[in-house]
Amino acid sequence: MxxxxxxxxxxxxxxxxxxxxxxxxxxxxxxxxxxxxxxxxxxxxxxxxxxxxxxxxxxxxxxxxxxxxxxxxxxxxxxxxxxxxxxxxxxxxxxxxxxxxxxxxxxxxxxxxxxxxxxxxxxxxxxxxxxxxxxxxxxxxxxxxxxxxxxxxxxxxxxxxxxxxxxxxxxxxYSPFHAVLHCGNLSSDVQVFPRPEPVVMDEEVEPMPRTVSTDLEIVGFIEIADIASPPVISRHLVLPIAVNKDVDEVGTGTTDELEEEPSASQMAGKSPNFCVLLHGSLKVEGMVALVQLGPEWYGMLYSQADSKKKSNLMMSLFDPGPEPLPWLGKISHLGPISEAADNPYGEDDSKSPFPVQPQVKRSYAQNVTVWIKASGLQTDVQKILRNARKLPDKTQTFYKELNRLRKAALAFGFWELLKGVADLLERECTMLPDSAHPDAAFQLSHAAQQLKLASTGDSQYAAFDHNIVPMHTDFSS
CATH class of the missing domain: 3.40.50.410 (von Willebrand factor, type A domain)
Structure with a gap:
């Protein structure tokens, strides 16, 4: 700053x-x-x-x-x-x-x-x-x-x-921000530099400034590869505070020495300090520590090297909320590997439990039907008719394409399309050759009737999640 x-x-x-x-x-x-x-x-x-x-x-x-x-x-x-x-x-x-x-x-x-x-x-x-x-x-x-x-x-x-x-x-x-960093039974007095500013989330109905707590609680550790390069709102240097006699002082040396930033070990002096232990462990193990900054607000502690010989303990602040990094899921749902039935990383660390797959498939990850031009709609209707002419061999494919078009038409409120395709299927039924399988006529009539019912908009027949299933006949296998 x-x-x-x-x-x-x-x-x-x-x-x-x-x-x-x-x-x-x-x-x-x-x-x-x-x-x-x-x-x-x-x-x-x-x-x-x-x-x-x-x-x-x-x-x-x-x-x-x-x-x-x-x-x-x-x-x-x-x-x-x-x-x-x-x-x-x-x-x-x-x-x-x-x-x-x-x-x-x-x-x-x-x-x-x-x-x-x-x-x-x-x-x-x-x-x-x-x-x-x-x-x-x-x-x-x-x-x-x-x-x-x-x-x-x-x-x-x-x-x-x-x-x-x-x-x-x-x-x-320019008032210093002093805090206490906790990890289980271990703790360390630290100074966060520069001072974290209050954060206001614009999307909240009644936005209130959120401030970083003076009690920073480490809730777990995760590999750097799993957290990657997450979006953050600010980055800060975490300096351990050494206690000299009866006065708390930051052991930073003289002003002349500060043309180069002191490392975490230099800041803490010769006294044992958890912050120095944490910094060295993260650096050696290639991990980051997830730290809770306040209610439903998290950040991460990690070692960042300024040069080949020196590195510092840094803290990055995530956006407030229970799920700041979507690929990790909710931070509160994470837990130690020892509590898992099987090692999520595999015996040889060949796999990773991240990214977490959402329970509900995202809409942008699905094969969504979109009709921007008339040619796209025409292609989908022709695909249904081609399969209709090959019934009963293409029964499953016919109903799959039919249901895909039905859902898209219901989503767009395109009731006329359902009625129009129903008319086409009835026409195909009347044009079946004498050599056609008897089941073809039954399936076409059944599908046309279901589309006509859906075109009325009646909730009983136009449910979006409903699928038209093949008609069971004596000819069905």
Whole structure:
């Protein structure tokens, strides 16, 4: 979840602010104080965050490219220069260029589908030169699928008001997500990074935001080949938390060491940690762990390698619901192999119980009759007539084709077709040669009568699941 800090360095930020009669400060100094507060918080809690610093007035300038070195970011803040007027649109275009150059145009942090937070260093919100520009840009951004919020000062311009405003931003966006990962009697304190956002399912009648629980319960393990590459709504890094003395700290090392992401074992230090055991086991066995995130909401834990020497424990979130991956069936119906009568994977792991076959055959998996052109309907009717002329040898095939046409006609409400085919069968009956088998006439008359009854639409004779069966005669074998 990369962060771009866009700092206004126009002349309006040089306006003086009187702080209880002591030396004069500029509004720029208040902004720098708030950003230093943000960077210090991120250095302690979001050390894996990539952050970039940009300055803008009528033009924009990249001061610090994406980095995890928060000392470099704070040093750049102390060396800001002043320029001319403000141009927000140009600055946003600059952010778009920087993000796309670093992460690619399809990255989820592209500025047009990201979160924009505006922090205004002013008491005169409505009369501020940003007022109509920032709000119109913000609303335009939201209409494109983004999100964000505008933060304003409460009370006079002072250090305390700035701290309060940046504190709200930190609580909303940069508060760490701590959870406990459970697996039977084993557990581990972990930090999920970045913080999982609430999810709202649009198809629900009364959609309510779903939040990831702070108690993550592993419900089972499955082979990577069986889960394949499932659709997910977000991916997160799971970091074990080591306990140092009386304070819970994430053992991540110094900021300089973080130019490369620490592995799970580095994060946990030297103390035994279930999270490290889990990560190593999944990596060696080639499996993933299914984890319950909340009521009828699941995800998976797996090992993902960033390089040949290092890998991390990752967590992917599925869509909420009892059956997020159709080929696995309902997650609650899965169970351990030991409870199965026979090993579903076979003695030599030569087979797999997945994908689970649905009890009801899917409509798109059936041989559905579709008449797009008149020629298709004509072909099906001619097929019935050809088999009718070969009765009784083709009795089973005749009734199979007849029932297929009957079901299609009932599904489309095509009653006239049933009546028309019945008339054709009666005509075929009258045209039978003297050498024809006697059973042919009985079967044709019986089939025609059944089609006429179905064409009336009477539920007694037009049931969709009903099939016309051959008439039993003395000539039948």
């Amino acid at each position: 990369p962060t771009v800090v866009l700092m206004d360095v126009s002349l309006s930020m040089t306006r003086p602010v009187s702080l209880d009669g002591i030396e004069e400060f500029q509004r720029k100094n208040l902004a720098v104080h708030g950003l230093n507060m943000l960077f210090e918080h991120m250095a302690s809690n979001y050390r894996l965050e990539f952050t970039s610093l940009m300055a803008f007035s009528s033009l924009w300038e990249l001061l610090v490219p994406f980095t995890r070195d928060y000392n470099a970011l704070q040093e750049a803040l102390s060396n800001l220069e002043d320029y001319d007027k403000t141009c927000v649109e140009a600055a946003l275009n600059g952010v778009s260029n920087v993000v796309q150059q670093e992460w690619g145009s399809y990255h989820h942090t592209s500025v047009f589908i990201a979160f924009i937070y505006l922090l205004l260093i002013t008491e005169e919100v409505l009369s501020h030169p940003y007022s109509y520009i920032t709000r119109s840009s913000y609303q335009k951004h939201n209409s494109g699928g983004g999100d964000g919020q505008i933060f304003t000062m409460e009370g006079p311009l002072c250090m305390k008001s700035v701290q309060t405003m940046f504190g709200k931003l930190i609580d909303l966006v």
